[in-house]
Amino acid sequence: PANKKLLMLPGDGIGPEVMREVSHILEWLDRRRIASFDIGQGLVGGASIDATGLPITPDVVDRAKNSDAVLFGAVGGPKWDKMGFDLRPEIAILTLRRELGLFANLRPATVLDPLIEASTLKPDIVRGLDIMIVREATGGIYFGEPRGIETLPDGQKRGINTEVYTTSEIERVARVAFDLARQRQGRVCSVEKANVMESGLLWRQTVTALGAAEYPDVALSHMYADNCAMQLVRNPRQFDVIVTGNLFGDLLSDLASMCTGSLGMLPSATLGAPDSSGRRLSLYEPIHGSAPDIAGQGIANPLAQTFSLAMLLRYSFDMKEEAALVEQACLAVLEQGLRTADIMQEGKTRVTTMEMGAAVMREL
Amino acid sequence: PANKKLLMLPGDGIGPEVMREVSHILEWLDRRRIASFDIGQGLVGGASIDATGLPITPDVVDRAKNSDAVLFGAVGGPKWDKMGFDLRPEIAILTLRRELGLFANLRPATVLDPLIEASTLKPDIVRGLDIMIVREATGGIYFGEPRGIETLPDGQKRGINTEVYTTSEIERVARVAFDLARQRQGRVCSVEKANVMESGLLWRQTVTALGAAEYPDVALSHMYADNCAMQLVRNPRQFDVIVTGNLFGDLLSDLASMCTGSLGMLPSATLGAPDSSGRRLSLYEPIHGSAPDIAGQGIANPLAQTFSLAMLLRYSFDMKEEAALVEQACLAVLEQGLRTADIMQEGKTRVTTMEMGAAVMREL
Ligand SMILES: CC(C)[C@H](C(=O)O)[C@@H](O)C(=O)O
Ligand SMILES: CC(C)[C@H](C(=O)O)[C@@H](O)C(=O)O
Numbered sequence: 001p002a003n004k005k006l007l008m009l010p011g012d013g014i015g016p017e018v019m020r021e022v023s024h025i026l027e028w029l030d031r032r033r034i035a036s037f038d039i040g041q042g043l044v045g046g047a048s049i050d051a052t053g054l055p056i057t058p059d060v061v062d063r064a065k066n067s068d069a070v071l072f073g074a075v076g077g078p079k080w081d082k083m084g085f086d087l088r089p090e091i092a093i094l095t096l097r098r099e100l101g102l103f104a105n106l107r108p109a110t111v112l113d114p115l116i117e118a119s120t121l122k123p124d125i126v127r128g129l130d131i132m133i134v135r136e137a138t139g140g141i142y143f144g145e146p147r148g149i150e151t152l153p154d155g156q157k158r159g160i161n162t163e164v165y166t167t168s169e170i171e172r173v174a175r176v177a178f179d180l181a182r183q184r185q186g187r188v189c190s191v192e193k194a195n196v197m198e199s200g201l202l203w204r205q206t207v208t209a210l211g212a213a214e215y216p217d218v219a220l221s222h223m224y225a226d227n228c229a230m231q232l233v234r235n236p237r238q239f240d241v242i243v244t245g246n247l248f249g250d251l252l253s254d255l256a257s258m259c260t261g262s263l264g265m266l267p268s269a270t271l272g273a274p275d276s277s278g279r280r281l282s283l284y285e286p287i288h289g290s291a292p293d294i295a296g297q298g299i300a301n302p303l304a305q306t307f308s309l310a311m312l313l314r315y316s317f318d319m320k321e322e323a324a325l326v327e328q329a330c331l332a333v334l335e336q337g338l339r340t341a342d343i344m345q346e347g348k349t350r351v352t353t354m355e356m357g358a359a360v361m362r363e364l
Numbered sequence: 365p366a367n368k369k370l371l372m373l374p375g376d377g378i379g380p381e382v383m384r385e386v387s388h389i390l391e392w393l394d395r396r397r398i399a400s401f402d403i404g405q406g407l408v409g410g411a412s413i414d415a416t417g418l419p420i421t422p423d424v425v426d427r428a429k430n431s432d433a434v435l436f437g438a439v440g441g442p443k444w445d446k447m448g449f450d451l452r453p454e455i456a457i458l459t460l461r462r463e464l465g466l467f468a469n470l471r472p473a474t475v476l477d478p479l480i481e482a483s484t485l486k487p488d489i490v491r492g493l494d495i496m497i498v499r500e501a502t503g504g505i506y507f508g509e510p511r512g513i514e515t516l517p518d519g520q521k522r523g524i525n526t527e528v529y530t531t532s533e534i535e536r537v538a539r540v541a542f543d544l545a546r547q548r549q550g551r552v553c554s555v556e557k558a559n560v561m562e563s564g565l566l567w568r569q570t571v572t573a574l575g576a577a578e579y580p581d582v583a584l585s586h587m588y589a590d591n592c593a594m595q596l597v598r599n600p601r602q603f604d605v606i607v608t609g610n611l612f613g614d615l616l617s618d619l620a621s622m623c624t625g626s627l628g629m630l631p632s633a634t635l636g637a638p639d640s641s642g643r644r645l646s647l648y649e650p651i652h653g654s655a656p657d658i659a660g661q662g663i664a665n666p667l668a669q670t671f672s673l674a675m676l677l678r679y680s681f682d683m684k685e686e687a688a689l690v691e692q693a694c695l696a697v698l699e700q701g702l703r704t705a706d707i708m709q710e711g712k713t714r715v716t717t718m719e720m721g722a723a724v725m726r727e728l
Contacts, residue, residue: 090559120489120597141505141527142560149562156531159566163505163527167520193614195454196506198513202523229615230622233484233597247557251593251615258594 003038004317007067009060012046012080012089013290014300014353015073021302021357022071022309025326028364034322040067044096045075045089045290055083056092061099065281069316070096071309072285077292093285097137100281102270103169104176105137105249106311107287109236109256109266114334118343119261126236131256132184133242134177135249137270139169140199142246163199165245170206172273177243178215187219187240191228191248203245225252232256254287263288264301264342267308269315282316284308294341298352301340303330306360329363367402368681371431373424376410376444376453377654378664378717379437385666385721386435386673389690392728398686404431408460409439409453409654419447420456425463429645433680434460435673436649441656457649461501464645466634467533468540469501469613470675471651473600473620473630478698482707483625490600495620496548497606498541499613501634503533504563506610527563529609534570536637541607542579551583551604555592555612567609589616596620618651627652628665628706631672633679646680648672658705662716665704667694670724693727 006026010019029035042060043051055075064070075089083089096102111119111129119126144162151157174190181188190207192200204222211220223231225248231238232252236259244252257266266288272281286304294300306326314323338359339348351359370390374383393399406424407415419439428434439453447453460466475483475493483490508526515521538554545552554571556564568586575584587595589612595602596616600623608616621630630652636645650668658664670690678687702723703712715723 085562085565088559094560120485120599122484122486125484144524147562149566152530157566157570158528158530159561159563160508161527161561161563163525164522166516166522193611195452196458197523197525198449198511199523199525201449202513202521206521226614226618229593229619230627233619233622235484247611248615250557250590251612254590255593255597255619258597263594 003036004069005038005040005067007040007042007064007070009042009044009070010073011044011075011092011290012077013074013292013295015075015290017295017298017300017353018286018302018305019071019073021353021360022305024357024361025306025309025364028361029322035317035319044072044092046077046080048092049080049083049087049089055087055089056095061095064096064100064283068279069312070283071312072096072283073305074286074288074290076290077295094142096283097270098143100283101138101272102281102283103136103138103273104173104271105135105253106180106269106271107133107135107249107253107257107266108268109133109253109260111260112265112331112334114331115262115265115343117345119259121233121236121259121261126259126261129236129260131236131239131242132180133244133249133253133256134173134180135253136165136169136173136245137249139165140246163197163245163247165199165203167202167206170203171210174207174210174243176271177241178211178218181218181241185240186217187221189221189223189228189239189242191223191225191242191244191252193225194222195224207243228252229255232259257287262343263304264340265303265307267304267311269308269311271315280316282312284312298354299341300353301342302353302357306330325364329360332363333359367400368433369402369404369431371404371406371428371434373406373408373434374437375408375439375456375654376441377438377656377659379439379654381659381662381664381717382650382666382669383435383437385717385724386669388721388725389670389673389728392725393686399681399683408436408456410441410444412456413444413447413451413453419451419453420459425459428460428647429464432643433676434647435676436460436647437669438650438652438654440654441659458506460647461634462507464647465502465636466645466647467500467502467637468537468635469499469617470544470633470635471497471499471613471617471621471630472632473497473617473624475624476629476695476698478695479626479629479707481709483623485597485600485623485625490623490625493600493624495600495603495606496544497608497613497617497620498537498544499617500529500533500537500609501613503529504610527561527609527611529563529567531566531570534567535574538571538574538607540635541605542575542582545582545605549604550581551585553585553587553592553603553606555587555589555606555608555616557589558586559588571607592616593619596623621651626707627668628704629667629671631668631675633672633675635679644680646676648676662718663705664717665706666717666721670694689728693724696727697723
């Protein structure tokens with residue numbers, strides 16, 4: 001088959017370190033002739049600001065558009081904290097989501113048995129946890145207009161943002177959730193604040209209608225966002241797939257991740273709409289940040305980036321077996337007792353980023 | 365001193381049951397001549413809908429405005445789930461907040477030692493937890509215009525809500541937080557999404573300026589709302605006072621409550637601005653809902669409503685000693701091992717709503 005075009009955007013902080021370990025896996029897949037990649041690299045975030053003045057350049061956006069998948073590291077750090085609102089490192093992520101039309105952010109929250117103690121929640125509450133949160137990522141209050149800060153006649157200021165969702169924006173992301181549910185436990189929980197927001201009311205009505213019309217086999221429930229935040233702590237295993245808007249998804253997906261206790265382990269995918277040939281733009285990234293405090297020390301956990309590659313193989317390259325292989329290798333390494341600093345536990349063996357990467361390679 | 369005017373709005377579900385237990389405490393305060401109350405009653409929520417067609421009548425709103433404090437129960441239930449957007453039971457709460465100008469919602473999240481096991485979080489994480497969340501309650505996306513659902517030319521629908529905050533709205537709620545911090549550990553964490561929302565950026569700038577100008581003695585920090593959701597699960601004890609907008613406050617305060625594990629225990633206060641005579645309108649309510657599933661069985665936990673009365677005595681009637689007395693009575697009863705069904709644990713004594721109320725009275 002034709003070479004798969006992959007764009008790597010390591011970014012800042014620990015991004016490049018953890019990305020390096022993933023490169024070895026790609027080389028291995030190549031060497032084993034399992035797949036052959038055409039790999040590009042680009043700058044994003046602070047690294048791009050330092051080189052070009054912009055958090056992401058139009059050239060990098062173009063290359064991302066022409067790739068079969070983007071593997072993203074992490075961006076940001078104290079060095080760029082004082083940048084203006086439109087020049088922050090995070091703009092790189094928001095720009096890619098918007099420009100590539102990556103509207104469906106998939107955020108799995110899973111608890112692996114060897115790491116069950118990492119959670120601040122009691123083991124009985126999180127054992128076997130396996131939630132998929134589907135967060136809308138190109139709409140809502142993140143991008144709605146009007147927005148800005150204006151000065152009123154009396155000298156006061158007024159900050160404005162607009163939450164806006166259309167039927168079709170809601171439907172396309174709900175479809176992703178329903179489709180995923182069919183491959184999982186067949187349950188979708190749609191989350192909004194329909195009791196106080198009309199945009200949430202439209203969200204609920206639209207998801208309800210779509211579910212009844214096209215997914216009668218999927219069990220659909222609805223929950224207010226405040227209650228969902230509570231339920232994620234009270235009994236997270238009640239959920240299979242959660243679908244929600246951009247802002248609630250931001251909070252709830254991070255909350256669900258923290259319930260697992262191991263942010264350093266969790267990947268994410270952000271998908272666009274398939275075109276006529278079935279090709280869909282997509283971006284994969286670990287959910288952890290650039291962790292500037294530990295960057296360059298070689299102690300970061302490369303597993304979230306590795307799981308992100310596994311998601312990439314599964315969702316973008318339809319390489320389900322290889323994805324499972326990579327995931328199993330990570331699990332095996334954990335079962336052997338290897339731990340990077342962030343997930344270190346008594347009685348386990350502490351390893352560096354490179355040692356963890358090498359151990360995964362050995363398993364493969 | 366003149367009689368204190370108190371308006372009781374028990375509402376629906378378990379509201380009336382738990383309110384009844386609180387009445388006994390008020391009678392006791394009256395009998396002991398500690399204070400003398402002029403107590404009114406009114407309908408809200410479903411009870412008001414059934415009687416008048418409205419979730420709250422202008423008459424009840426007026427009486428609330430003319431009271432020194434409102435003690436609210438809970439509203440809602442399946443019977444009124446199909447009401448239109450503007451006729452839902454919750455409208456009673458939103459109307460009271462708006463009409464009385466109750467802009468500062470105080471949500472304590474505390475873990476009492478006897479109930480530490482009720483949390484799904486590990487005891488080490490929540491022992492001694494004592495957070496005060498100050499949530500803005502009359503602004504933001506809950507009330508911002510434009511709002512609504514419109515039909516587009518192509519037949520699609522579009523739901524819109526507007527997040528809007530002015531400098532003065534931010535300042536007055538931040539002042540409440542700073543003032544509370546001075547009576548606590550002297551730390552305020554201000555929470556928004558300044559990295560994606562201009563309204564959040566204005567929030568951050570305004571709180572920063574106010575803190576520097578008027579509260580240099582209070583340690584101010586800032587956190588993004590997604591990170592705050594995570595930190596509440598990772599290490600909730602890092603917080604003293606949190607101040608945030610209406611929507612984030614809705615999620616984060618419920619999340620913090622759930623971290624304590626005992627929703628049936630937690631009160632809240634919602635305060636207006638003091639007028640020239642120092643009088644400030646105020647409403648107190650338990651954070652639990654109307655729990656229609658257990659209503660009428662006499663098994664609801666009256667302690668959150670009781671703690672709400674304690675907050676009322678403290679904040680509205682300046683009766684700090686009596687407030688402490690009521691709180692200590694609740695704690696003593698828990699230490700004796702009495703538990704309503706919601707907080708029942710092995711080896712403890714299960715009691716009804718009335719038995720719990722009577723036990724508190726005995727302590728007093
Ligand atoms: C980086 C930031 C803009 C982003 C967001 O708020 O969406 C991040 O928190 C995320 O969840 O991907
Ligand atoms: C009843 C409802 C409108 C309300 C809200 O969303 O603010 C409730 O959840 C609360 O937190 O007081």
